[in-house]
Amino acid sequence: MRIHYYLEIDEEAKKVKCLKCGHVICDASENYKLHVPRAEVWPDEIYGGRRPPRDETLLIYYEYYCPGCYTMLDVEVMEKDAAPLWDIQVKIP
Amino acid sequence: MTAQDIKQEKEIYRYEVPLGGRRTHIGGGWLPSREEVTKYEKLSPVDFEILSYRMHSICNEARQAILRVSGSPVVAEGGEALFAVYDPHGHTSSLACGLLLHTVGTQGNIREVLEVQAEAPGIYDGDIFMLNEPSIGGYHACDQWTGTPVFHEGELIAWLGSLTHTAETGAIEPGGIPAAARSLLDEGYRVQGIKVQEKGKINRAAINCLLRSSRDPAYYVLDLRARIAGLNVAKERFGRLVERYGVDKVKAAIQQNMDYAEEMARAKLRNLADGTWRFLAYMDWDVGPGPKLIKILTTMTKEGDTLTLDFEAPPPNQGYYNCYPPGAFGLVFVALASQLFWETPGNYGFLRPLNVFFPKNSCLNIPYLTPCGLCAAFPVTEAVTGTIAKMLYTNKQYWQDINAPWQRTCTAGVFWGGLTQHGYPSGSLFSDSWAVGTGAGVDEGRGDGCDTGGMMMTVESCVSDVEMMELQSPFMYLWRREGLDTAGPGRWRGGASISYGVIPHNSPFVALGFTAIGAYGDSSQSLDGAYPPAMESPCEIARGTNILEAFKRQWIPQSLEDLHKLAEESGGTIETVKSPRPVLPVEADRDVIASVFGGARGIGDPLDREPERVLEDVNNKITSLEMARRVYGVAIDSETLTVDLKATETLRDEVKANRRKRGKIWEGSK
Numbered sequence: 001m002r003i004h005y006y007l008e009i010d011e012e013a014k015k016v017k018c019l020k021c022g023h024v025i026c027d028a029s030e031n032y033k034l035h036v037p038r039a040e041v042w043p044d045e046i047y048g049g050r051r052p053p054r055d056e057t058l059l060i061y062y063e064y065y066c067p068g069c070y071t072m073l074d075v076e077v078m079e080k081d082a083a084p085l086w087d088i089q090v091k092i093p
Numbered sequence: 094m095t096a097q098d099i100k101q102e103k104e105i106y107r108y109e110v111p112l113g114g115r116r117t118h119i120g121g122g123w124l125p126s127r128e129e130v131t132k133y134e135k136l137s138p139v140d141f142e143i144l145s146y147r148m149h150s151i152c153n154e155a156r157q158a159i160l161r162v163s164g165s166p167v168v169a170e171g172g173e174a175l176f177a178v179y180d181p182h183g184h185t186s187s188l189a190c191g192l193l194l195h196t197v198g199t200q201g202n203i204r205e206v207l208e209v210q211a212e213a214p215g216i217y218d219g220d221i222f223m224l225n226e227p228s229i230g231g232y233h234a235c236d237q238w239t240g241t242p243v244f245h246e247g248e249l250i251a252w253l254g255s256l257t258h259t260a261e262t263g264a265i266e267p268g269g270i271p272a273a274a275r276s277l278l279d280e281g282y283r284v285q286g287i288k289v290q291e292k293g294k295i296n297r298a299a300i301n302c303l304l305r306s307s308r309d310p311a312y313y314v315l316d317l318r319a320r321i322a323g324l325n326v327a328k329e330r331f332g333r334l335v336e337r338y339g340v341d342k343v344k345a346a347i348q349q350n351m352d353y354a355e356e357m358a359r360a361k362l363r364n365l366a367d368g369t370w371r372f373l374a375y376m377d378w379d380v381g382p383g384p385k386l387i388k389i390l391t392t393m394t395k396e397g398d399t400l401t402l403d404f405e406a407p408p409p410n411q412g413y414y415n416c417y418p419p420g421a422f423g424l425v426f427v428a429l430a431s432q433l434f435w436e437t438p439g440n441y442g443f444l445r446p447l448n449v450f451f452p453k454n455s456c457l458n459i460p461y462l463t464p465c466g467l468c469a470a471f472p473v474t475e476a477v478t479g480t481i482a483k484m485l486y487t488n489k490q491y492w493q494d495i496n497a498p499w500q501r502t503c504t505a506g507v508f509w510g511g512l513t514q515h516g517y518p519s520g521s522l523f524s525d526s527w528a529v530g531t532g533a534g535v536d537e538g539r540g541d542g543c544d545t546g547g548m549m550m551t552v553e554s555c556v557s558d559v560e561m562m563e564l565q566s567p568f569m570y571l572w573r574r575e576g577l578d579t580a581g582p583g584r585w586r587g588g589a590s591i592s593y594g595v596i597p598h599n600s601p602f603v604a605l606g607f608t609a610i611g612a613y614g615d616s617s618q619s620l621d622g623a624y625p626p627a628m629e630s631p632c633e634i635a636r637g638t639n640i641l642e643a644f645k646r647q648w649i650p651q652s653l654e655d656l657h658k659l660a661e662e663s664g665g666t667i668e669t670v671k672s673p674r675p676v677l678p679v680e681a682d683r684d685v686i687a688s689v690f691g692g693a694r695g696i697g698d699p700l701d702r703e704p705e706r707v708l709e710d711v712n713n714k715i716t717s718l719e720m721a722r723r724v725y726g727v728a729i730d731s732e733t734l735t736v737d738l739k740a741t742e743t744l745r746d747e748v749k750a751n752r753r754k755r756g757k758i759w760e761g762s763k
Binding site: 001004033036037038039040041043047048049051056058059061063064065072073075077078079083086087 | 369753758
């Protein structure tokens with residue numbers, strides 16, 4: 001079952017997998033973001049349009065990558081040091 | 094206990110009228126009990142199709158009448174008008190929408206009229222009631238609703254309702270959404286069920302009360318008469334429907350329409366996986382002096398054929414970023430109607446599978462008299478849209494409907510008031526704020542968002558022509574175009590939004606109002622690896638310029654950079670507005686005002702976007718060469734405007750190498 005542009009749940013194995021490279025990330029019952037690399041990025045590191053300068057911004061970006069192919073899976077907008085948001089929690093029977 | 098008390102006490106916000114009420118005489122006839130109203134003989138599929146379609150056509154025709162009679166750009170061109178048919182207790186059965194958010198929000202108006210006026214002075218055929226009280230219906234005082242009961246042989250069989258966003262409310266600032274408001278009392282007159290027409294006759298005293306409370310009686314009366322015109326058109330058509338098909342069938346169609354919507358909604362929910370999805374959205378300002386983070390977390394849980402939306406939100410702001418439940422619920426409806434149940438008749442029925450929790454005394458469920466001019470609901474729509482998009486991945490059948498949140502809009506220098514070039518006082522907003530980007534889809538759906546596609550809560554909005562704006566308001570445009578690099582970069586990018594520059598012109602007095610939020614942090618994220626779109630640029634005012642001299646030199650400033658150059662050349666100054674500001678006088682033919690709106694959200698890793706699509710965006714001035722290189726990893730020759738595929742591969746490898754270097758598994762909060 002697909003749960004994301006780049007992620008699916010293998011319903012037999014009950015695992016979250018990357019659709020691009022097949023990397024098995026974690027159990028389907030877990031928050032995948034706890035099992036993939038994340039990078040803290042200041043908004044003004046991203047070129048183009050208006051991004052808040054780092055001495056003013058209230059929020060920063062957390063980028064998450066597939067550990068297999070380093071496709072960017074999510075860019076959270078969060079307070080600094082915030083825990084990853086468990087945003088996808090699909091019930092697998 | 095009033096309807097308002099009930100709303101504030103209830104944790105689950107449903108707008109449901111309890112079953113079992115008794116038949117009551119309301120002056121002009123009988124109000125049937127809930128049981129009588131909901132029991133009906135199911136129509137044949139053919140009859141249902143005909144009657145359901147006819148009711149929808151009546152709503153559409155009535156809405157068109159409103160748009161044609163109103164002279165207000167917000168209504169006539171922005172499309173901010175709604176028409177609906179409700180059942181006798183005020184549940185929406187059929188609607189034509191310009192303003193999705195008011196579909197359910199206006200239901201409270203009917204219940205208020207029934208509760209307060211049924212016994213005395215009574216409710217009669219030909220009465221038209223008016224309300225614009227945000228704690229009862231709508232989301233701010235600009236949302237002005239008029240409704241009329243439809244009786245048949247002594248029984249109330251339906252209500253008809255029309256709504257417009259009427260920009261001038263006589264608030265403490267022009268334009269109806271005052272940044273200086275610290276109480277609902279500051280936001281203008283609030284009418285709570287007066288009869289603007291009694292038994293078919295216009296109540297001039299009531300209307301005068303309204304007109305004399307507004308800075309702009311000319312547009313005001315056009316809007317009011319437009320709403321009455323819509324009601325007249327619909328009432329006549331509705332009468333013919335009853336004549337032709339019989340009252341029982343029409344009454345059945347009103348109920349069956351809602352039951353059908355509920356069935357469709359539940360069936361769709363059953364087709365999706367059970368689970369929980371979350372989304373965070375933000376605002377960044379209260380009343381100052383510095384920024385303040387306002388965080389709203391939406392948790393959506395789908396189980397079987399029910400959907401629960403649970404919001405976590407901070408206490409009310411001192412300023413106007415707050416919601417009474419009708420407004421907050423309306424913004425939930427915007428996302429549901431446009432993203433999840435778009436194929437379902439838009440009515441109360443599809444809300445029955447829903448449980449919605451707005452925490453009491455939060456900015457989404459505020460105590461009475463808290464200001465609410467700009468509403469805290471924009472993050473609500475964004476967040477519900479985001480959670481729906483995530484849920485839709487679980488069934489291939491719905492991949493084509495996946496849609497990232499649209500641009501939030503309405504957060505720049507958009508309000509004005511003063512004397513027009515025609516010599517009368519007026520106040521309104523720049524319709525440019527409707528020309529914002531829509532969210533991206535995925536491969537099976539729409540792909541990129543639509544540039545300047547429209548405002549999510551007003552799906553039929555269109556931006557007024559520059560010429561129309563110049564005719565109706567004391568401003569002259571220097572430019573209006575799609576903003577460069579505003580779209581959320583992604584494998585599928587969000588839609589770009591608008592950029593505009595104006596000068597006040599030919600008026601002795603003009604003032605501007607600013608609603609800017611989003612200068613200190615992104616309002617919410619994109620989806621699945623796309624970057625957030627650019628934020629709103631702060632509104633910039635170049636003061637004391639010699640713009641008329643520039644015209645003589647045949648130079649028309651075309652960008653924020655040009656604005657700075659103009660100010661420097663003229664010995665003028667640049668004022669940057671990054672937060673809500675009370676109205677600010679501006680000088681005709683000397684000051685220049687410019688805004689660049691933020692874009693909409695994308696989907697997927699920007700490195701996965703085909704280089705030729707990035708090139709097309711560069712050619713269309715949606716994406717700059719520098720953004721193409723640094724964010725999309727696409728090398729484009731600035732002279733020949735061709736893609737260098739080898740250099741592109743190298744660039745993308747470099748970005749991925751950097752990700753490998755920086756990415757670390759999260760090990761808990763420090």
